[in-house]
Every structure is written in structure tokens, then in C-alpha cells.
Amino acid sequence: MPTYNPPVRDMQFVLHEVLNVADELKALPAHAETDADTINAVIEEAGKFAAEVTFPLNISGDEEGCTLDKATHEVTTPKGFKDAYAKYVEGGWPALSCDPAFGGQGLPFVVNQCLFEMLNSANQAWTMYPGLSHGAYEALVAHGTEEQKKTYLPKLTSGEWTGTMCLTEPHCGTDLGLLRTKAEPQPDGSYRITGSKIFISAGEHDMADNIIHLVLARLPDAPKGSKGISLFVVPKYKVKADGSLGERNPIFCAGLEHKMGIHGNATAQIVIEGATGSLVGEPNKGLQAMFVMMNAARLGVGNQSLGLTEVAYQNALAYAKDRIQMRSLSGVKAKDKEADPIIVHPDVRKMLLTAKAYAEGGRALQIFCTMLLDKEHHHPDEKVRKDSGELVALLTPIVKAFITDNGHIATNACMQVFGGHGFIKEWGMEQFVRDNRINMIYEGTNTIQSLDLLGRKVLGNNGASLKKFGKLVAKLVEEEGVNEKMAEFINPIAGLGDQLTKFTTEIGFKGFQNPDEVGAAAVDYLRVAGHFVFGYLFARMAQVALREIAAGNTDPFYVAKLQTARFYFAKLFPETATLMRTARAGSKVLMDTDAALA
Template identity: 70%
Template sequence: MGQYVAPIRDMQFVLHEFLKVEEQLKELPAHAETDADIINQVLEEGAKFTSEVLFPLNHSGDREGCKHDAQAKTVTTPKGFKEAYKQYVDGGWAALACDPEFGGQGLPVVLNNSFYEMLNSSNQAWTMYPGLSHGAYECLKEHGTDEQKRLYLPKLVSGEWTGTMCLTEPHCGTDLGLLRSKAIPNDDGSWTITGNKIFISAGEHDMSDNILHLVLARVPDAPEGSKGISLFLVPKFLPNDDGSVGERNPIFCGAIEEKMGIHGNSTCQMNLDGAKGWIIGQPNKGLNAMFVFMNAARLGVGMQSLGLTEVAYQNALVYAKDRVQMRSLSGVKAPDKPADPIIVHPDVRRMLLTAKAYAEGARAFSSYVALQIDRELNHPDEEVRKEAADEVALLTPVIKAFITDNAWIATSEAMQVYGGHGYISEWGMEQYVRDARINLIYEGTNTIQSLDLLGRKILMDNGAKLRKFGEKVRAFVEENGTDEAMSEFVTPLGELGEKVGKLTMEIGMKAFQNQDEVGAAAVPYLRVVGHLVYSYFFAQMAKIALEKKDSGDKFYEAKLQTTRFYFARLYPETAMLIRQARSGAANLMALDADLF
């Protein structure tokens, strides 16, 4: 079904020319030896694995789905998934960016990020099985005991065991303060956990030898609400001291959810019937530990949508060049054919360029944030680590919400290119739309991300993190403001930076009078900030392209034209969004609920 070719040339442009990662990594002792050759080799090998092994399983996995055996309480993944996972593990891919102390290869997050884009383009549903394990690894690495790290981390790093996050319950989703799962202490230091969880991605499957569930529950006498939540490690099979798999733990899949997309991933209802677990971190401090996992997952969902945007764009482009329909309005372009290829039509180009621009903007954005994570984790200067951590915290909700919003737009446009064939399943495009729509919802809906950005990340610190990012934007504008060739990019970037500052102050003042003003403005506000980020990165990429446009490499011409399209056709959305954000809460809250 269709095709996927990893966009290595653009990845290399982002890593080597835009971010200059080799120079940046030399400042990080853990990654000082990671040079361009290593990066390129990993990208090339990753491209082979994803296009040759995973992509052929995407459409068939969607059609087949997962099978739940209620009597045996097992889940079977689609044909080929288990074998592909073995190749993934045998190839060392699971260990790529993990700590060598636990068997990892110690490569930077920014490189692993590019590999995960390829994984998600080729098969998002499959990628969720190993993808969630990275969050479990990070959570245990930061908050686990030495014994937990010794026993579990090497298995997660190798890929022999996988991980999940068990948060949601039937009566509560985002509001985790309402959860009811209970944990009772045992004499041996373990806990007995009882409860029901839903929407657990990769909760049960046949791809790995064991599954490590990270479960939120309440201990006896815990405070009400989110301050009374603890985090527990609950293995599917209890491990023996030597790391081998022991007896079955009573945490079972009661059913798998029938959902609109990602059919190849088992989204499970999990029942804990007195399962044995071990606390991670301190009692009643579980959300603090779980946020490590949740933030990793939010970044991961952004990468899922970048992957879908790229693969949908690629296939729509191939179709647009091949499909003939009508003649060009400006005259015949293919006189040897009965009609012209549809790529000659302006609106088909608009749809293709929308997907192309959103893919390239997301690639630059996500790679930038991944590099900041590397700096946060490894830079020898504490102040640099703190600044990087602040920037990652600010931009994480934007990555999750803005990239997933844009993927919904881009995959829909790519499907539209196909006309009637777009919603016929054999072409594969409607699967990308279905999969993309889910990404706006899970791991915290995009409204929750917007509230997090505006309420917690910006207003709570009086805009300090945002101002630091704004200073980078202003410095770039000032540095390039007199360059006439850059004016078409720098001028709108500078204007938007000023507008974001004023809008933030205005919303903050309104919020003193009425907190609903934050909820009313949050969603359009996040998209405005998203466009500020994309404008900043596109302007920087345009500067590089302008410097190299006479090199003879058509890549730079394409980058310039894509950037011009972005500023002409996508950036203007900010004017409407700012007006929406400023319109206030009254137009939303004035209507009595009984009158809806």
C-alpha cells in the first residue's frame, strides 16, 4: 500500500545545517564523540528498517487489528508484528539513546528523535509498543530505587521487556484526582493493588517476554485529589532475582477497545485483581514521578503526527504527479496525455504544500526540542541545563498540540488530493486521517495542553519562560533586520513576537478578574505560539537556503519556496487566532446550559 521513503536529506539539513548538532554535541561529554558520520549512518540504517520491515505491515495491521482471547486473557498482535519487533530488538534499536550503564548505546535524544519520526511514518500502531517503553525507562531511571534499576532497566533497554502507563479509569480521564485504584502494603515491602484501568495502549500483547505496567493508585489514608496518588511498578510476570520471568501477576486484559484508528495497537481495559507491585518514589508523590513518563509520551505523540504528516504528503505527491484530470487553467501542460496531471492545479498544490510545510516545520521544531533535552540531561553547566529544561517545559505542550492539530489538517488535505479514491481503504490514505485524529485526544487532549501552556507554563511564572524564548526571536530579528533578502521572513516574525507579548499580557490581566478568560483563550493562544515557533525556525532555515541558493542544489530552492508558502498561506491564520483569543469568555459562558 503506497510507499514510504525516509526524508533523510531534510533530516540531515535540520541536524547538520540548521541545528549544527555536531558542534552542539561536542559541548556534552556524553555525546562529544557523536559526529556527522555516525548520525548519517544511523539515519540510513533506520530508513532501511522502517521502509522495508515496518511499512509493509502498516495497512495489513490496520485491517487485521489485534485479537483478544477472553478465556486465556491474552492478546495477539497482527501478522508480522512480533517478527518485526524481534528484528528491532536484534538490531539494537531499542537501546539507541539509552544509558550505557544499563546496556544502552548512549546516542543523543536528537538522533533517536529522527529515528522515531521514521518509525511513526512507517507504522504508528506498531511503534507504540516500543515507544511507550522509553517513557517507562525514563521514569524508572529518574525515580526508581537502585534495585529497581538493576532488575528492570536492562530489560527495557534491550527491548526484551516493554512498558506501559496505566492512568485512566472508567470514571476519570484527565482528572486523575478522582482515581479509585487501591494499594495495600505487604510485609515484604511490596504492595497489593486492585483496580480497573482503561485506554491502556499496548497493555497486553505477544511481542515481548514481559510487560512492566506503571500504575497510579491510592495508598491507605491518602489525601483526597491529586495529592494522594502514588505510582507503582506492576510486572505482568514477577521477575526472579536473576532477571528471568517468574510467575504470572494478576493484572489482566479484560477487553481491547474497538477504536477508529491505530488498530494494530492493543488499547486495553486492564484489571488488577490483587496484583503485586512496588512503589516508585514516595507515597502520594506519584504524579511527580509519572510526569516524566507523561511528558515523554506527549513529545512522542507529536512525533507520531509528524510521521503521519510526512507519509501522507509523500503518497499524495506521488498520486498528484501520476493522476490526470482536466487541463491546466493556464494552458495545456501535458499535450501527450488526455488530461494534465493534477499537480498543475493551484489548489492541489495548496494542499500538498500545506502538508509539506507542516512536516518540515514540525521536523525542525521537534529536533530543536530533542536537542534541548540532550542539553538538559548532559550539559556540564548547571545554568545551561536549567535554561534548557525551562524551554523544554514551555514547548512540550506546543509540540503535542500544534503538531497534532497540523497533522489532522495535513492528512485531511493529502486525502483530499486523491478525490474519491482518498476515502477508499485500499489506497491507505483514510487510515492516516483516522490515526491522526486520535493523536489530538490521548496523552492529554489538546485543550489540556493549551491550558497547561497558558495557565501553568506562562502565566504561573509571569511569562518568564516565554520571554526568554522571545529574546531569541528578537535577537534574530535584529541581526537580520537590515538584510533585504530576509525581510519577507523577518518582518512578519518580528510583528508576531510583539503581538504574542501583548496578547499574553492582556489575557493575564483579564484572568485576575475571571479565570474563565484563560480557558476561553487557551486553544487559539497555543496555535499563535505554535506559529511563532514555526515562523522563527522557518526564517532561520530560509537564511541558510538563501546563502546556498546558488549552489546548484535544488533542495535549497525548494526550502525557500516552502518557507514563502508558509508565510503567505499558513502564518496569516494568526490574525484570526489572536482575535479569537482576545474575544473573551462572555461569548462562550453567557448562554445558560439549559438553552443549548
């Protein structure tokens, strides 16, 4: 059976020693009173909840799955899920980073980030139920009417109600311009929604009293394509004027998908038969409103893979220390045993360190991004808000695609450490692999993220956002460029920064002549950019570790951090050279292949 220990020490290192979050928060009036002690107390309790309440349900939830009663359209979640959610609500966890105006605790997003990393390590399928509610909350905060906010936000904040995002339809995946769900205006100002949706995570369940669906649909006179999409809030149960629940709205679960992983989460086929809904935002501007939710979800999906990378690493490390197989190539290490623990073998260490580096890099990036979100929402200086938002927009596709791709690499590597036992259910490793695999697909496949990064976020503004991040790297290079002890961390990112500028210009020029060149290079480009960002954060972590060691701090944590950073730069970061070469190979070898693909 797998185990899980919340990585509170590493979170505190990134929060307080690398990013100085408490000092950053002092500049934000809404969070100026949130100090390091408060943050530490919250994440320690969050870790206990994840490890003690939701983690024990992970394997059983996977084995049991969800059950649909086709007569009533009601879904029963696995045993223990509902009780765990009740404890989650009782503990006030849904309200952690929500606005006090709606009953929230008003803590920074960066604290909520740590909570959800640990919940995802403990049980991704369970965590998706409350996780999606945050996206619905954010969309209604940004675009809801005063009446919608009053009706829905207090209940979403408390966790009494949960939320979903209903986008995809059977005939269209990412191409939402093809959707057919209809919304007909009614005399009372409401809308009658009719259509069907698929792949709706947490689309029906028994854990909360009401489910607030955010549904994309078309008005009768809507333009074709994505410019004719509107967003509607469609509750499972209608809400009366006094806030109590009314009659059942005809928005039903018609079926549950049988999936590779996340069996404990109800991935629903939704049928909408004239359900009553209300418009969110402006007519035909639904995608803009939904993107608030989608961007929150994309950061959340990256967090799911971060959580799985961490828990898979912990269990593979414990197994490698205990499992004995053969002798070390450099001589016997465990003289009192018949064979050496497999952790002595170089390639086992490579697999373990790959997972460790991708977990620690992903954690630093997620905390970095959520701190930027806090500044975007709450900093008193408009320029800081704008710059922070621009950086978050640049980094969001990297968080989603790079961290989930790395999660795939890491969970598979950790399963490999177990050898044949990794393929057996009782060890839990194959579930981490299965659960992670969806993260590379939903909320926009990783190829879509790559096209978004290169086409929209980089080339779309002539590299302005990338240059802003480049200035952060340049500042660090300037600070540490003459420090010989930092050379092994600084030189690689300084070199890649120069190469990335030339690389981006080259792809942009080729793409101007032939757009397929952008499509051919995008996935490779995102991984190069991902390593550039990880490299910057690992250099900052190494900077702190070296400083502490020089000051006489004997905590082995800092030595471990340096060793992980050295491994990352020596064994993982050099992937960028290959990626740039394959990207430069262009589109012809992909598109001039009609005979090969006949």
C-alpha cells in the first residue's frame, strides 16, 4: 500500500526562503496581515487533512468508482467520498481564498495552491469535485450579475454547493465554435437551455446539495463560430428568492464515462432538456467569461500532475531503499544483505531524481504563479497588476502542459523503479500513472497549450511577455554572474536566454511565410520555454541553498536541494538542445507525408 507525507518543508522553503511571500504580501492591502506563521499553520493543517482524510480513500475510490442510477439520473460516489467532503466543508477549506464578502476567509491564492497540491497527491479524483467549484466561483466573481453573485457565491464559497464547467459536446472537443446547445430567451428574462454535453468532470454526484453548472450555449441570433457563444449559469436545483432550493432543473446525467483513470470522479454525459438558466456576462461573449474558469482550471490541472509526481516519487524512493536486487557495479554496499538495495544503481537514481526534480521545479513554478495572481488581483499599483497578469498569462500554458508532461515522465519512471511490482495494483503506482494521463488531455490538450504559448502569448505580442520574464532571468544573471559557485546554474539559463530570443525570431519569421511552421514547432518550443522557466527557479533555489551553507547552516535539506539542482541542469535541462534542433526541422517532414499516411 502506498503512503504519503505532505512536503511541507519544501513548500516553506519556496514560500519563505526563495520567493519571500510574506514580504510580497505586505504590499497587498487585502493580505498585508498574512504572515509566515499563519501560512505555515494553514498548510500544516491542510497536509494533515490530505494525508489522513482523503489519501486513505484513493485506492478504494479507484476500485469502486461511481454508480449511476439511470432511473433517477443520480450518481453515488465511492464509499467515504461524501463523508470526506463533509469534513472538508466543516473545516472551512472551500472558503480559504474566497472573498470575505461572500463568506470566504480571504487568504491569498498562494496558500490555496499548497492545499490543492497536497489534496491532489492524496486523491486527485476526489479533489476534482471541490477543485472545479473554484473555477465557477472565479467566473461568477468576474462576470456575474449582482443577483447571481448573491445567489450562488456564498454557497460555492462555503462548499455547500459545487460547480462545473459544461463546454464540450459529442461532435466537438477543443473547437467550441462548433457547439450546438441552444439558449432561448424567455419573457421573464431567463433562458431555456437545450442540448447535450460530454466529459463533464464532477457533473453529477451526491456530495453537495446543489450543483451549479456553467454552460456554453448559442442564442437564436448568434453569429456562427466562437463569436456566437454565450455563457449561462444552470443550477441542478432552481434557487428560490429566499435562497432555498426549489424544483429540479431538467439538466441530467445520462451516462458515466468508463475511463483509464480518475475512476472516483464522475465524468458525466449531460443532457439538458429545456433547463432554466441565466446569462453570465454579455451575449455572444461567453468564451471571454469562460476563459476565467478555464485559465483557473489549467493552473489546477498542472497542480494535479504536480501532486501525483510528488506522491509517486515518495513511494518509489521508499521502495528503492528497501528492495534488494544484485550488487552495485562499483562494489558491495550492503555487506549484511544478500544483495544491495536498488537505490545504489545509477539508472534507478536517475529515475528517482527525475521525479524529484520535476516535483520541486513544478512546486516552485506553481507557487510563483499563484503569487503573481495575488499581485494581479490585489496590488495597489496598476503597473504591477498589469505586469503580473501578463506573466501569469504567459506561464499558464507552461504550467498546464510542461508540468503534466513531466508528470507523465515522472510517474512512469517511478512505476519503473518498482519493476514488475509497479504494474500490480496493490502497490498503487499504476494508478498514479493512469490518473495522471488525463491531465495531458483536458482543459485544452498540451498541443493546444503549445499553440497558445507560441502563437498567442509569444508571437502574438512580438515577444513582449517573454521579454518581461527574460528580464527576471537577466537580473539573476547580473546578481550572480561573477559567483563561481553559481556558474553551473547561471551559465545554462543565460545561454538558453540568448538562444531562445534567436529561436523565437526564427520560428516567427518562418511562421509568417507558412503558418504550419508554428504548428510544427510549438510542442518542442513549449518544452524549451518550460526548461527556461524551471532553470530560472532552480537557480534561485540553488542561490538560497548556497547562501545557507556558506552561513554555516548544517541542515541536510540545503545539500539535497543543491544536488537536485545539479542533477536537473546536468541531465534534464540539456533536452533543450535536441528540442530546438527538432523544431528547426520544420513542417515539411510532417506535412509532405500523404503517401506515408495513406
